[in-house]
Amino acid sequence: MKILITDIHHGNGGGHVTYVMSLLKGLKDDADLTIAAPPTGRLYRYAAGLPGVRVLPGLYTSRPLSLFSEVRLLRRFLKQERFDIIHVNGGADHRHIMLASLGLRHRPAIVWTKHNTNPVSSLGHRLRAKFGTHISIAVCDYVARMLSESNYRRHPIHVVRNGIDIDSLRPVTASVKHDCRQQLFGTLSDAVVVLRSIGGTDYNKGWLVLAEAISRLDPDCRSRFRMVVAGDPPSQEMLDKVALLGLQNQLVFPGLVKDVRTVLAACDIGFVLSYREAASYASCETMAMGLPALVSDAGGLPENVRDGLDGWVVPAGDVDALVRLLNQVSADPSCLSEMGQSARTRVEQVFSTPSFLEGTKKVYEQARDLVRKLPAPI
Incomplete structure (x- = not known):
């Protein structure tokens, strides 16, 4: 499976870094992985040290001229690479991926993980729910309930709890x-x-x-x-x-x-x-x-x-x-x-890492199968 993972954070990134790095480490031997994230972020730096993962600069600005240029380049990249799955983790990267993938003959399945409890009722969310999401991942039941009461309910919503590295994180003497x-x-x-x-x-x-x-x-x-x-x-x-x-x-x-x-x-x-x-x-x-x-x-x-x-x-x-x-x-x-x-x-x-990875893989597979059943774009 060919997978693109995107993230928006320029600095520390907090839990997003842990989340994406867990995916990269756990899937790199079984999938063709690319990550596109800001080169000024901790995630970009950490991912660059992983063998078997392609790390590319990803910019997701909202200024109209920059946005147009970034989406145009991203669309060209998606046409060339023909990803099976694009896993987005924020609002800006989700927006860019939605715009860049509209009408593509080879359509990637778009999976979105909601990591926070911010509202999902804005116009941007309504557009992304309709045109740029095939499956949503909620990191907890609370978030899943939020999504189920929004436009995202039109597509499958899965709770996949975060995975913790219990081998390295263990009680000390x-x-x-x-x-x-x-x-x-x-x-x-x-x-x-x-x-x-x-x-x-x-x-x-x-x-x-x-x-x-x-x-x-x-x-x-x-x-x-x-x-x-x-x-x-x-x-x-x-x-x-x-x-x-x-x-x-x-x-x-x-x-x-x-x-x-x-x-x-x-x-x-x-x-x-x-x-x-x-x-x-x-x-x-x-x-x-x-x-x-x-x-x-x-x-x-x-x-x-x-x-x-x-x-x-x-x-x-x-x-x-x-x-x-x-x-x-x-x-x-x-x-x-x-x-x-x-x-x-x-x-x-x-909260084991194997459960987290298995749950995410199942979401990827379901999203890919959903897209394959959709009618071809005009």
């Missing part, structure tokens, strides 16, 4: 954990509970809500917690907020980390307290490392974590709920080990 904690904090008592986020420093990620909750604890309890927030460095405004909470000595920002294991290994709990979220690699990567996950009830997050078993689900933005939970953890930290084991099992059963 006590000595490794101790060393990683030392690197982040210096000398730190084993009794201190370290909470971490690898989802970034955007306000939407809710980490400042957790910081406020820690600041409200009584002094003895507050001293038993530390926070790690990995991702793009925080703004000065954010740092000022941390200082006002009196947590500047209890919160570490390691920046963008190449290997999340070095951060996860130092921690006791992972948190994703977003106000908006779909599937969240970060919560599942936490759980794969044998750590309980603390998540908000936003979007698809409650689908990842069974409250009280693999971690906790709290209302988004609810500081009081977090204060109560932190007091409980401080009073009984022994619960973390059992919950972490349950979290690891949860990921193995529901």
Whole structure:
């Protein structure tokens, strides 16, 4: 099967990079793969290091003159290459692929993955649903429900949950954990509970809500917690907020980390307290490392974590709920080990990479068969 995968991100790319790289690594031995993504993005750089994958610059701008030129070149490329599947992952690349493929005699099947919880009611979405989509992939049930209530319901919608590399992401020994904690904090008592986020420093990620909750604890309890927030460095405004909470000595920002294991290994709990979220690699990567996950009830997050078993689900933005939970953890930290084991099992059963790849392959095959049955374009 000949497959083109597109993505729009110029910078870090977050979960999109993990998603597409999982596909490329898992399918490169069984399919003819090409990826077209902005050359300034992390995805382009990472994919370029994979043998057996063709990596091309893909630009998806919205300025009329640039858009026309890009679509014209893309149409010529699609005519030449005759892809079986084009897998789009954003709005702009989806638009370009729709326009470039209209009326092609050899029509590729277009598969779109919706990674977020943004609305799908705009004119652009209605056009892409009608003219540029054969099958939609939702990364969680929450997103699937959104699609089923939109114009995308006219075509098949499949839930394919993200795949986590459970071979590389696994619990670490006590000595490794101790060393990683030392690197982040210096000398730190084993009794201190370290909470971490690898989802970034955007306000939407809710980490400042957790910081406020820690600041409200009584002094003895507050001293038993530390926070790690990995991702793009925080703004000065954010740092000022941390200082006002009196947590500047209890919160570490390691920046963008190449290997999340070095951060996860130092921690006791992972948190994703977003106000908006779909599937969240970060919560599942936490759980794969044998750590309980603390998540908000936003979007698809409650689908990842069974409250009280693999971690906790709290209302988004609810500081009081977090204060109560932190007091409980401080009073009984022994619960973390059992919950972490349950979290690891949860990921193995529901979010394995083989299941993710098998589900995506089935979508590709169905999309290809659907297109073959369509009448030829005039």
